[in-house]
Amino acid sequence: MKARVHVTLKHGVLDPQGKAIAHALGSLGFGGVEDVRQGKFLELELAETDAGKAREQVKAMCEKLLANTVIENYTIELV
Amino acid sequence: MKARVHVTLKHGVLDPQGKAIAHALGSLGFGGVEDVRQGKFLELELAETDAGKAREQVKAMCEKLLANTVIENYTIELV
Amino acid sequence: MTKITPEIVAEHGLAPDEYEHVLAIMGREPNLTELGIFSVMWSEHCSYKSSRIHLKKLPTKGPQVICGPGENAGVVDIGDGLAAIFKMESHNHPSYIEPYQGAATGVGGILRDVFTMGARPIAILDPLRFGSPEHPKTKHLVSGVVAGIGGYGNCMGIPNVGGECTFHPAYDGNILVNAMTVGIAHTDKIFYSAAAGIGNPVVYVGSKTGRDGIHGATMASAEFDEKSEEKRPTVQVGDPFVEKLLLEACLELMAGDAIVAIQDMGAAGLTSSSVEMASKGGVGLELVLDDVPQRETHMTAYEMMLSESQERMLMILKPGREDAARAIFEKWGLDFAVIGKVTDTGHLVLKHRGEVVGDIPVAPLTDEAPLYDRPWVPTPKPAKVLAADVPAANDLGAALVKMLGTPDLCSKRWIVEQYDHLVGGDTIVRPGGDAAVVRVRDHATKGLAITTDCTPRYCFADPVEGGKQAVVETYRNITATGGLPLAITDCMNFGNPQRPNIMGQFVGAIEGMSEACLALDYPVVSGNVSLYNETMGTGVQPTPAIGGIGLLEDYTRSASIRFKAAGETLLLVGETEGWLGASIYLRDLAGREDGAPPPVDLAAEKRNGDFVRGLIRHGEVVTCHDVADGGLLVAVAEMALAGGIGATLATPETDAPLHAFWFGEDQGRYLISVVVDRVESIVDQAKAAGVSLQVIGTTGGDVISVDGGHKATLAALRDAHEGWLPRYMAS
Amino acid sequence: MKAAVVVFPGSNRERDVALALKRASYTTPAYVWHGDTELPAGTDLVVLPGGFSYGDYLRCGAMASLSPIMRAVKDHAARGGHVIGICNGFQILAETGLVPGVLMRNASLRFVCRDVHLKVETTDSAFTGSYLPGQVIRVPVAHAEGNYFADDETLKRLEGEGRVAFRYCTEAGEIAPEASPNGAIRNIAGVLNEKRNVLGMMPHPENMTETVVGGTDGALLFDSLAKALA
Numbered sequence A, B: 001m002k003a004r005v006h007v008t009l010k011h012g013v014l015d016p017q018g019k020a021i022a023h024a025l026g027s028l029g030f031g032g033v034e035d036v037r038q039g040k041f042l043e044l045e046l047a048e049t050d051a052g053k054a055r056e057q058v059k060a061m062c063e064k065l066l067a068n069t070v071i072e073n074y075t076i077e078l079v
Numbered sequence C: 001m002t003k004i005t006p007e008i009v010a011e012h013g014l015a016p017d018e019y020e021h022v023l024a025i026m027g028r029e030p031n032l033t034e035l036g037i038f039s040v041m042w043s044e045h046c047s048y049k050s051s052r053i054h055l056k057k058l059p060t061k062g063p064q065v066i067c068g069p070g071e072n073a074g075v076v077d078i079g080d081g082l083a084a085i086f087k088m089e090s091h092n093h094p095s096y097i098e099p100y101q102g103a104a105t106g107v108g109g110i111l112r113d114v115f116t117m118g119a120r121p122i123a124i125l126d127p128l129r130f131g132s133p134e135h136p137k138t139k140h141l142v143s144g145v146v147a148g149i150g151g152y153g154n155c156m157g158i159p160n161v162g163g164e165c166t167f168h169p170a171y172d173g174n175i176l177v178n179a180m181t182v183g184i185a186h187t188d189k190i191f192y193s194a195a196a197g198i199g200n201p202v203v204y205v206g207s208k209t210g211r212d213g214i215h216g217a218t219m220a221s222a223e224f225d226e227k228s229e230e231k232r233p234t235v236q237v238g239d240p241f242v243e244k245l246l247l248e249a250c251l252e253l254m255a256g257d258a259i260v261a262i263q264d265m266g267a268a269g270l271t272s273s274s275v276e277m278a279s280k281g282g283v284g285l286e287l288v289l290d291d292v293p294q295r296e297t298h299m300t301a302y303e304m305m306l307s308e309s310q311e312r313m314l315m316i317l318k319p320g321r322e323d324a325a326r327a328i329f330e331k332w333g334l335d336f337a338v339i340g341k342v343t344d345t346g347h348l349v350l351k352h353r354g355e356v357v358g359d360i361p362v363a364p365l366t367d368e369a370p371l372y373d374r375p376w377v378p379t380p381k382p383a384k385v386l387a388a389d390v391p392a393a394n395d396l397g398a399a400l401v402k403m404l405g406t407p408d409l410c411s412k413r414w415i416v417e418q419y420d421h422l423v424g425g426d427t428i429v430r431p432g433g434d435a436a437v438v439r440v441r442d443h444a445t446k447g448l449a450i451t452t453d454c455t456p457r458y459c460f461a462d463p464v465e466g467g468k469q470a471v472v473e474t475y476r477n478i479t480a481t482g483g484l485p486l487a488i489t490d491c492m493n494f495g496n497p498q499r500p501n502i503m504g505q506f507v508g509a510i511e512g513m514s515e516a517c518l519a520l521d522y523p524v525v526s527g528n529v530s531l532y533n534e535t536m537g538t539g540v541q542p543t544p545a546i547g548g549i550g551l552l553e554d555y556t557r558s559a560s561i562r563f564k565a566a567g568e569t570l571l572l573v574g575e576t577e578g579w580l581g582a583s584i585y586l587r588d589l590a591g592r593e594d595g596a597p598p599p600v601d602l603a604a605e606k607r608n609g610d611f612v613r614g615l616i617r618h619g620e621v622v623t624c625h626d627v628a629d630g631g632l633l634v635a636v637a638e639m640a641l642a643g644g645i646g647a648t649l650a651t652p653e654t655d656a657p658l659h660a661f662w663f664g665e666d667q668g669r670y671l672i673s674v675v676v677d678r679v680e681s682i683v684d685q686a687k688a689a690g691v692s693l694q695v696i697g698t699t700g701g702d703v704i705s706v707d708g709g710h711k712a713t714l715a716a717l718r719d720a721h722e723g724w725l726p727r728y729m730a731s
Numbered sequence D: 001m002k003a004a005v006v007v008f009p010g011s012n013r014e015r016d017v018a019l020a021l022k023r024a025s026y027t028t029p030a031y032v033w034h035g036d037t038e039l040p041a042g043t044d045l046v047v048l049p050g051g052f053s054y055g056d057y058l059r060c061g062a063m064a065s066l067s068p069i070m071r072a073v074k075d076h077a078a079r080g081g082h083v084i085g086i087c088n089g090f091q092i093l094a095e096t097g098l099v100p101g102v103l104m105r106n107a108s109l110r111f112v113c114r115d116v117h118l119k120v121e122t123t124d125s126a127f128t129g130s131y132l133p134g135q136v137i138r139v140p141v142a143h144a145e146g147n148y149f150a151d152d153e154t155l156k157r158l159e160g161e162g163r164v165a166f167r168y169c170t171e172a173g174e175i176a177p178e179a180s181p182n183g184a185i186r187n188i189a190g191v192l193n194e195k196r197n198v199l200g201m202m203p204h205p206e207n208m209t210e211t212v213v214g215g216t217d218g219a220l221l222f223d224s225l226a227k228a229l230a
């Protein structure tokens, strides 16, 4: 089973990359880009076939490694 | 209107980050992680309100800046 | 089995007569895998078919040379049981297609060439040539290439201490990304690539093999690609983290005596590494491809042999050492696999899924590779430009500010700061001056001076003089820090060799380089040729990039370009005629790109170099700069800006018009600054050595002034010099 | 002083810092492998050196912070033992929570290697005792992710308790935004933990300990340690 994890910066945390991308888009002539936030997107191929267990596992992975919960949020989707 | 962009490595392109994450998860005792691929996830806040136009714009941004189309694919969702 | 049609042969870049030769060697029609192997081994890149007969003319010997061209890198003796191992390589085309990864993997490749021989890399340098700043792609290429080089080298923890970066429309469609690495090894612990010992295991270490960079045969390989919903990218992605582990693991294994031979997998990966090891050792190899660590499923023999996946090595181990070696690689988290053995058949035999999928006699594959003496015409000698015909600058100060703000002369700090040039703690003279000086690890006093140089506009005007000049400029840069030049590596970047005028440039450059190397006892110990740098009939300027290394017996006796104190006397070593042909002044201020380049007087180079080096070694001079691009006044300004101290200059007696004297690019010159009470003695020493020496001014203040009337403030000079590149990149 | 330098896969300034320690204390530090679970007996100081542990993939320092040795490092710190994390080491300390805050991508988004000036904000620690209060020193930085960030409450505590060890400043000692190479909040370059026995800092004092490489301002940090932990 496959898990898709999104890791995004919490509100209020400065996102230098997003800001730089917004700026770069502006100078490339793309008007009307009001804000850009950059996050990570991870696709995990799991041996586990039970959705409930898989979600538990991935949650533990996020808490332990994949996200820094001081500044980041995460969401998990199973497919 | 908001656009969510996923940028992922093309099939077959080496993903050093994903490989290292998979390895780290393994040594943290998370068994059964067969593969990890890491991509980027961008949220863009657009002034544009017309979905068709917004998609066109974001597509152009991906081609020009957000994705490296030599090795990456991208998908666009509007919300 | 795929039928080998003329189309498939052509797809593989083999000419019809080359294919006839393949048939003769094989005695039968090759299969696709075998054809692929011939195609890469006989490519220009691996076989040097257009350049080989000319490269032979380069002097490669000298008492300091432990190993010249032919191995992964050149090896030079630096005394006390230590050797410097170094080479330069190009990654031009991949960097144009994908600047970050192309440049990064270029660095990765040249690092492997050096540590595969047993050396710990201590320095990276990166000569770069980009198209016109106005070209729409240039900025993107600069930013990607620089980030890629930094991304790889920084992670490896090898300081990047030098290089070049210039711009010219001739590179609009073909940028040049060259990279040089220097490493240090013990002379009794140098590793070579000749396979030996029948029955010995062939071992694969490093990253797994994927379908990276398999080109040439797009059509032929497409049929093997079950997932062909997207066109497979041919660029390789580097993993500097794995390469760092590979470096440490290899050095750890090399500390013992398990290795018989070792070779990195660079271009043409498993093919060229196995063929070269077998050929050098005069043995055969049998490989079981099922045992090659693979990243992707269903890989064919063809794909495995042609893959250019990065961060891999091939080794021959002594029998019975596999387990101890495996333990080291596993400790570092790397793949380790025995994939075959050394045989006495003289053939490269490939097995896959229980079948023999390739069987090629190694000796003819390498020895009978095509060799061409391509037709060439010498480049017509351009006319000399008379200084009097070049518009004079009314105000030398204003002209100087303009010069320092040109793309070629401006500060490259924006680049240098993206490279970790201090890791290791051995960087004595940092990038930004002449040569960098890096301390030799584990030695109490020795340092290496390292530099790369080439002046393509000279080479374009006159390849022979330009080739000579590239060599002597490295010689001067090394000398200016106090180093004794030992040997060079080169990276020959040219256009299409099938055009006689391009081939003529190549032949001319080699001739000039050879002459300079011979005169200066400065042999070539390694190098690389990159041809076909050309799009739609427009080639790059001929660019024989030279990487030189020199030895400082005592690194505390080195010089740098920075003015250290006010009130010192500024002395010019060498003669000035005021040569404006092919100069920056002529091109960027007068808008003319013509004329003969400044001639090189090799005897004067040696005489002046020995004189300056002697002064530095005796501790009489600590501030020295060679005079190159932009001429004398530019050199003074660079010294002033580096030290934050100005200078008051007075034109000595000369026949040259002022602008030609101060901006001419005559060769063989150095600027030194010395405390006043040393001047007399140095003047005497110069006289005795037959060296031309002139007092041209005094350090001090925050202005550079010439003859009282021409002035530029350091602030204005700094703004022009430091400002151009960051402003350009931010625009 | 008995020092232990932890080597992670991808560390690259372990030797630089070991030499700096040796110059200051005349004792050769031990190298400890990240996979080990114990520090050498009698370790006074643990050093997490600069580099790219695990390639800096995912987040700098994240994977290294979970290495087996880090449990021992945490125990050592909890017992009052000293720990210094430099550059990648600081990132690892932040990921483990041994010092507060996070290190984000440089505001320029580019790697930056150059000399910077730092103001010594506290001399009340084993790491900074040999400096003068408010002294301005010159040492290099070399990183892509040194943009220090912490929430207002944390910053208030850090500053209130005098736990900001170094700030980026101009040559004249002014704490100005343009003096910061990475955009760090309030120009913070190094912070102490609550018990002041753990220091995380981005700049590299270990690369500025000899005249011949350009200066000795960094040597005083190691000198401080050698004296405090003698």
Ligand SMILES: Nc1ncnc2c1ncn2[C@@H]1O[C@H](COP(=O)(O)OP(=O)(O)O)[C@@H](O)[C@H]1O
Binding pocket: C045, C046, C055, C058, C068, C069, C070, C071, C072, C073, C074, C087, C113, C266, C267, C490, C491, C492, C524, C525, C526, C527, C528, C529
């Ligand atoms: N221009 C040159 N001058 C001197 N030696 C050269 C030159 N070009 C290539 N060589 C030598 O030929 C050998 C093969 O080079 P190359 O194919 O570039 O090596 P690699 O397989 O590491 O890429 C090397 O020993 C190299 O030093």
Ligand SMILES: [Mg+2]
Binding pocket: C071, C072, C113, C264, C266
């Ligand atoms: Mg090689």
